[in-house]
Structure formats: C-alpha cells, structure tokens
Amino acid sequence: xxxxxxxxxxxxxxxxxxxxxxxxxxxxxxxxxxxxxxxxxxxxxxxxxxxxxxxxxxxxxxxxxxxxxxxxxxxxxxxxxxxxxxxxxxxxxxxxxxxxxxxxxxxxxxxxxxxxxxxxxxxxxxxxxxxxxxxxxxxxxxxxxxxxxxxxxxxxxxxxxxxxxxxxxxxxxxxxxxxxxxxxxxxxxxxxxxxxxxxxxxxxxxxxxxxxxxxxxxxxxxxxxxxxxxxxxxxxxxxxxxxxxxxxxxxxxxxxxxxxxxxxxxxxxxxxxxxxxxxxxxxxxxxxxxxxxxxxxxxxxx
Numbered sequence: 001x002x003x004x005x006x007x008x009x010x011x012x013x014x015x016x017x018x019x020x021x022x023x024x025x026x027x028x029x030x031x032x033x034x035x036x037x038x039x040x041x042x043x044x045x046x047x048x049x050x051x052x053x054x055x056x057x058x059x060x061x062x063x064x065x066x067x068x069x070x071x072x073x074x075x076x077x078x079x080x081x082x083x084x085x086x087x088x089x090x091x092x093x094x095x096x097x098x099x100x101x102x103x104x105x106x107x108x109x110x111x112x113x114x115x116x117x118x119x120x121x122x123x124x125x126x127x128x129x130x131x132x133x134x135x136x137x138x139x140x141x142x143x144x145x146x147x148x149x150x151x152x153x154x155x156x157x158x159x160x161x162x163x164x165x166x167x168x169x170x171x172x173x174x175x176x177x178x179x180x181x182x183x184x185x186x187x188x189x190x191x192x193x194x195x196x197x198x199x200x201x202x203x204x205x206x207x208x209x210x211x212x213x214x215x216x217x218x219x220x221x222x223x224x225x226x227x228x229x230x231x232x233x234x235x236x237x238x239x240x241x242x243x244x245x246x247x248x249x250x251x252x253x254x255x256x257x258x259x260x261x262x263x264x265x266x267x268x269x270x271x272x273x274x275x276x277x278x279x280x281x282x283x284x285x286x287x288x289x290x291x292x293x294x295x296x297x298x299x300x301x302x
Contacts, residue, residue, distance in 0.1 A: 014267020020260025028074040039063065039071040039224045047236075047243040057245040060236035068224055069249050075225035077257075079141040079210050084202035086145025087152055092195055094149065095156025096183055099164055110157070116150035125209060129218035136220045140213060144206050152198035159194050163187050193268060200265045204258055211254055226250040 009015050027034070037043060042062040043054070050057045056065035098109040128143050129135055135143070163169060164187070172186050207226075213219055214227025221228055229250040233239075238246040 011267045011271055013263045014271060017260045017262070017264030017267055020256060021264060024073055024077060024257055024260070027070055028077045031070050031074050035067045035070050037064070037067060039068045040222075041067075043067075047238075047241060047246070049243075050245055056249050057243070059232060059246050060238070060243070061232075065229075065246060065249050068229055069226075069253060072225045072229055072250065073253065075137050075223060076207055076210060076227070076253075079137045079144075079225070080203040080207040082138070082141040083145040083148070083206035084199045086142065087149045087202040087206075088195060088199040090145070090149035091152025091198055092156050092188075092191070094153040095158075096160050096187065096191075098153075099157045099160030100179070100183060100187070106157075109153075113150045113153050113157075116147070117154070119147075121147060122209070122212070125213060126216070126218065129213050135218065137210070137223055137225060140210050140219060141206065144209055148202060148205065152202070155198065156191060156194055159191055160187055163190055193271075196268050197265060200261050200268065204261045204265075207254065207257060211250075226253055 040063060043064050044058045044062050046058065046060045046062050048054060048058040048062075054064055054066065056069060058064060059068070094109050094113065098106040098113075124147055125143060128147070129140070132139065132143075169182070169186055172182055177186070210219070210225065211227035211230060214225060215230045215234065217231060219225070219227055219231070221231065227250075230247065233243075233246040233250075236243070236246065238244065
C-alpha cells in the first residue's frame with residue numbers, strides 16, 4: 001500500500017487528482033464538524049452576498065450557501081461512488097464471464113451488452129426518472145448504475161480475452177485450477193488498471209448526470225446536493241437578480257471534482273501503461289536537451 005502511494009505521489013497528474021479527491025472526501029465526512037447548522041435552515045435575509053459571516057452568501061430562502069455546498073458534497077459523492085461501484089461490479093462480472101467461458105455464454109452476454117450500448121443513455125435516464133417521479137439520490141445512483149455498465153463490460157471483456165490466451169493462464173488450466181481461482185487470482189489482478197479506469201470514469205459521469213437530472217427537476221427537491229442547489233438557484237432566477245454566488249458555488253464544485261477525478265484517471269493510466277511512461281520519459285529528455293542547447297547557445301553568444 002505504501003509503495004502504491006509513493007508511485008502516485010511521483011506522478012504529478014495522479015498526485016494532483018488524488019489531492020483534490022481526498023479534499024472532497026474529507027469535506028464530505030467532516031460535514032457535521034465544519035458546519036454549524038442544518039443546510040435547510042433559514043439563517044439570514046434572502047440573497048445576501050458573500051461576507052465574513054456567510055462566506056458564500058445566502059439563497060433566496062435565506063439559507064447558507066456554504067452549508068448547503070458542504071452537505072451537498074456528501075450527497076453527490078455518495079451517489080457517484082455508489083453508482084460507480086454498481087457499474088464497475090456489473091461490467092467486471094459480465095466482461096470476465098463472457099471472456100472466460102466463451103461460446104453461447106459469450107454470445108448471450110455480448111448481445112445484452114450491445115443492446116444496452118445502443119440505447120440513448122441520457123434520454124433513457126430522463127424517461128426513467130420522469131416515470132418514477134421525483135426520485136431521491138439513492139434511486140438516482142441505482143438507476144445510473146443499472147443503465148451504464150455496458151461500456152465497462154465491453155472493455156473488460158476485450159482485455160480478459162487477451163489474458164485468456166496467455167501462457168500462465170493456459171498453464172493454470174492444465175494443472176486443474178478451479179474456475180473461481182482462475183478468474184479471481186489469475187485474471188482479475190491483471191485487470192485492475194481497467195477496473196480503476198472504469199470506476200473513476202463512472203463516478204465522473206454519475207456526478208454530472210445526477211446534477212443534470214436534478215437541475216431539470218427530476219430529483220428530490222428536499223435533498224441537498226449540487227444538483228438541487230442548481231435547481232433552486234435556477235428557479236430563483238439567481239443570475240438574473242445578480243445572486244451569482246448561488247449558481248457559482250455548485251458549478252465550481254462540480255468542475256473541480258471533475259478535474260480531480262480526470263487527473264487521477266490520467267495518472268492511473270500512465271502508471272499502469274508502460275508505453276505512456278516511456279513517452280513521458282522521452283518528453284522530459286527532449287525538454288532537457290532543448291534547455292541544454294539554449295544554454296550552450298547563450299554561452300557562445302556571450
């Protein structure tokens with residue numbers, strides 16, 4: 001674990017992304033400690049600008065934007081992580097099963113994956129959310145998780161099929177290892193980079209999709225999340241009346257967590273892909289060579 005952390009710290013993208021994500025996780029876990037009242041409590045007059053007392057201003061209902069942002073971080077991260085776990089679990093199980101067993105099993109699971117892939121995802125989510133009515137954060141996480149696993153399953157299946165033909169897998173089959181050990185011990189550890197990539201990408205997608213659904217009024221308006229903050233700010237015409245802070249706070253939070261997760265995703269890809277590591281080393285060497293050439297040219301001119 002310590003060695004893995006050192007590898008992440010050495011990679012600038014992974015380190016920066018991990019720092020941002022850890023910050024959000026700490027804020028979510030420490031929400032009761034860093035806020036002093038309920039996020040839905042009216043604490044001041046409507047649309048008060050940022051001040052010393054209320055660092056991010058207040059909403060049209062006189063609620064503290066900072067408190068709502070902190071508690072909204074907990075809700076949005078919970079939805080993103082839960083949906084990401086569901087997507088990754090289903091995609092990994094389907095992909096590994098299809099690749100290992102092949103034949104009719106592969107054809108059946110591949111057909112199901114193709115059906116889910118061709119369905120227009122956002123319209124499907126809008127229809128499901130509208131059919132269910134105003135759904136809470138937990139229901140949104142489950143809906144996204146059950147409709148977004150196909151891409152991860154396709155990638156996992158492709159990678160697992162290449163592993164199945166490796167010599168160490170064939171040797172394990174010859175000595176009679178059980179199926180569960182072949183999948184969990186021999187194949188799964190070699191797919192960790194793909195699984196991490198799938199999980200992080202799913203979390204990013206879920207956070208943005210949840211905010212979209214709630215902004216359109218398909219979420220529970222009584223819950224506190226970044227999406228409901230945008231929904232309430234839009235209903236209050238916050239930008240029109242000059243209360244930009246009510247819209248800016250959740251937008252900035254979504255953008256920053258997206259940047260952090262993307263950097264973490266790129267970092268994981270570079271760490272797990274030797275080719276990308278080599279290209280990075282070549283790029284650094286070329287930059288060093290250019291700098292040395294400039295220094296030599298300056299010395300000659302002097």
